[in-house]
Amino acid sequence: MATLQHMSTAEDIVLANFKNGKLQINDKAGPSSNSPEFTYYKNVDTPDERLRKRRILVAKSQSLQYVGYNHGPEAPKANSACKYLVGVLDKKTNKMKVYDAQYYQLRPWLHNDMQPDQDETDQPTEQTYIEKQDALTEAFGSLRKRRAVDSRHKSKVSNEAIEKSAKVAVTIAKSQPTTPIKETMDSEGVLPCCDREATKVEDVYKLDDLVAPHLLEALKKVSGKFCNANIQRIQEWQKQKTYSSFVLDHLRTLANEPTDEKQKKAAILLYLHNLSIMYALKISDLNKKIPFEGDTPMSVKKHLLDSFTQSTLVGDGSRQKRCLPKRMKDKMISHALVLALILDDYKTKLSPLQSAFKVGVRILESHARALGCRVTSIAEVAEGGASLPSKSPTAQKVAELSLPLRITYTPKKKLGGKKR
Known part of the structure; x- marks a missing residue:
């Protein structure tokens, strides 16, 4: 039987246990290739004997620090009810020396503010009252x-x-395109730039203000199919409903125009056709690939999207979504009317535009009057050569721009309520 001898030392022997499991120190067994470095801290700056007994054990490995206490809520619960001893047996003399021990349970320490190499700038900021x-x-x-x-x-x-x-x-x-704003431009930006002091009707609305010269030149280069279209080709387009009646009616008269004028009008017709495509789009189709005319230059497509749609931010602001509010649709109608006036020597029928943009004739009339046009009805010839009255439902509405301008705005109707 071994003989026990209790030994007293200045410091108790340290017993450590890793709460998360056994620490692997073998290369093949785990990520830590070396034994951790242990540091033992005690409080020596206080005269209070109770505080001087507090100890902190720190084990530092390659990836983590582990901390154990013999005081406070982090200390093992059994420390207050148990006394730990360590026995050292000498096999030759069969005597065992018994030493007092301190038991520590080491937990991973994940707080950066306890790292010794931390800068002052990394210290946690003081919390506000809220x-x-x-x-x-x-x-x-x-x-x-x-x-x-x-x-x-x-x-x-x-x-x-x-x-x-x-x-x-x-x-x-x-x-966004930076178009110079003139004094004659309406407050909402729906109507094109207008020169009310013009002495010639050609100067009231200028083509360059609607379609920039470089865009018109780009459209001329791809408008060859319009310039070279013959009767058979136009009839085929009409049968397949490739283009609206407004475009087809003007293509029938292009053959008699000079070459420069023919290219200019063909470019305007191509621009108008793409404008009608955009007008008919649904909101869900705006953010998809828009079916512009196949040969339309990229600069013209970008101009149409930037001029006649709006971009809004969605989500966290990293994505853009295009929308087409009613104001932009009104802007398309006004621009299309001015281009039609330029093509038809400032006197154009509204029915072809009505079929191209699928809008009511009253909407076209109100836009034409806002542009300064005079809207009249012309009688059509019925079967047998009889002339129908100008107030007939089948009479053609004609918008004519002449000087002096007659710019009138239709007030918005109030919704709801009863007349008194």
């Missing part, structure tokens, strides 16, 4: 108050997201 209130609510508040705090935190927008959204908005604003 943050302290939120912390108390999350710890001791009722379920309703905790839900309110959680909802507010989810709705909070970070400064980084705001700055990112602002940068995207500035980028969109810079990409």
